[in-house]
Amino acid sequence: MTTAFASFADMPPVFATAFMVGFIEWACVEALRPFLSSHERTVGTHVDVSHVAATPVGMTVTADVELVAVQG
Template sequence: MDARDVIKVGMSAERSLIVPPERTVGHFVPGMPMVYATPMMILEMELVSGDAIKSCLEPGWVTVGTEVDIRHLAATPVGATVRTLARVVGVERRVIRFEVEAFDDKRRIGEGRHARGLVNIEAFTKQFGGI
């Protein structure tokens, strides 16, 4: 599968979540503040990027995260709504590049770039033994 045949610059998606205690720094590191953790924000950015293109993928194909260049700009407390957006900005044969952003109820809390690689599940499973 060649991503350039089916994925177009400008495709986008959006996700929202209410920050639970389980996604805070304090949940993972005792004594730290109970604010939205950077790795959890990056996870949402990866998921929304996948959402933007998954309907275009042929059966048996998925994308996996390969690059992240993200800045976490502001703390977000438990209970706040976080909205994450991704937009395709580049398409290569097997790599899709995204601009990603995250906002809480008040401001932009994260921004950056992300890339996902196109993977054939059957070939991957033969090489690595499964996902």
């Protein structure tokens, strides 16, 4: 594990912003999976979010994602 990622082990037990961005990316990939052929992939290129509070363990987190454009 690189030093940059090792720091995540020291994070408090909450759903912090760094994890939220990864969760949003995962939601996007899963939302588009039915529309991609086996050789196609999708990646995010822009994130514009506001995270007003950390979410404690045990609470529900929901990501609503929207595809606004397709290029290529």
